[in-house]
Amino acid sequence: MRLNIDVTMDYQLTGHDTVLLTLEAAETDGQTVIESTLDVEGADLRWIEVEGMPGRRVWAHVTSDRMRLRYRARVEVTRTCADLERLVGTAMRDLPGEVVSYLRPSRFCQSDLLTEFATQQFRGLEGGARIAAIVDWARSEISYVSGSSSATTSAIDSFIARKGVCRDYAHLVCSLARAGNIPARYTSVYGADVDPPDFHAVAEVWLEGAWHLVDATGMSSAADMVVIGSGRDASDVAFMETEDWARPLWQAVDVRRV
Structure with missing residues (x-):
């Protein structure tokens, strides 16, 4: 089964902030990421692995008081349901x-x-x-x-x-x-x-x-x-962590079978 994922987020930050994001599909057993893009407006991104925990995290250093991002991915899921x-x-x-x-x-x-x-x-x-x-x-x-x-x-x-x-x-x-x-x-x-x-x-x-x-x-x-x-x-595994206060202005998660 293939799934298309489309995430949009718009948050008001307290000045410049560094945000930790956990929202990308993981490369792990039972699924393959066919394509994936993460765009965070005006931010420097650094991907990290967390020891002993599947899935990548992203440090996003945002250079304004707004964090606008879009994440899109297509993922092939091959795992089955166990009894x-x-x-x-x-x-x-x-x-x-x-x-x-x-x-x-x-x-x-x-x-x-x-x-x-x-x-x-x-x-x-x-x-x-x-x-x-x-x-x-x-x-x-x-x-x-x-x-x-x-x-x-x-x-x-x-x-x-x-x-x-x-x-x-x-x-x-x-x-x-x-x-x-x-x-x-x-x-x-x-x-x-x-x-x-x-x-x-x-x-x-x-x-x-x-x-x-x-x-x-x-x-x-x-x-x-x-x-x-x-x-x-x-x-x-919070999808978003910030150093200071942040207020959501818009967030949408759309997941569809292909």
């Missing part, structure tokens, strides 16, 4: 070093505070069967409500409120997976069926020696999403 319930988990002693950090609590994924709940709720389930049960629980217990959370909302906040957006679903799935000793990371993606159209967030879980994408909102699947980047939680 979660058939996937086997990996024993702790066999986990590779690069996934161990995704077992631990993080700023927005306080898995240690959900251990008792996860033990009771998903008792007797292991590996992919446990993840499938976590996704089913999130879909039945959490209501998708636009504007119901903020940049400071954590998995515990969403667990208590029983509502949120894609970011919150991803944090909850990651937290509940980690509470059951299954490595899980937060992943930002593009999806053609995301409503309202925007940057999207899903979870990835480590099963049978590989990462598997899981979208508890049901808006996308592994076969029709484009990965941007992954990290411990949303703080690692």
Whole structure:
């Protein structure tokens, strides 16, 4: 499947600013970037890799008080949807070093505070069967409500409120997976069926020696999403970070199947 991505952003900055952008499609397993262009008006760009985290980041030094950008890409997605319930988990002693950090609590994924709940709720389930049960629980217990959370909302906040957006679903799935000793990371993606159209967030879980994408909102699947980047939680892959205050004037994300 091929997807066309078109992102436009216009932000008011506090004077000259350096902006960290995480919005380009990653060169990673299951997808190939056929073409990609990033134009940031009047800015010097420097691409960087983040150790242990897929996807490139871009430092954009903006020389005015406005950041206007356009990102366009065409991506071929070749990954398929795995049958979660058939996937086997990996024993702790066999986990590779690069996934161990995704077992631990993080700023927005306080898995240690959900251990008792996860033990009771998903008792007797292991590996992919446990993840499938976590996704089913999130879909039945959490209501998708636009504007119901903020940049400071954590998995515990969403667990208590029983509502949120894609970011919150991803944090909850990651937290509940980690509470059951299954490595899980937060992943930002593009999806053609995301409503309202925007940057999207899903979870990835480590099963049978590989990462598997899981979208508890049901808006996308592994076969029709484009990965941007992954990290411990949303703080690692925010699409835009600035040194000082910034105000959005216009932002649009358009993702279409070719």
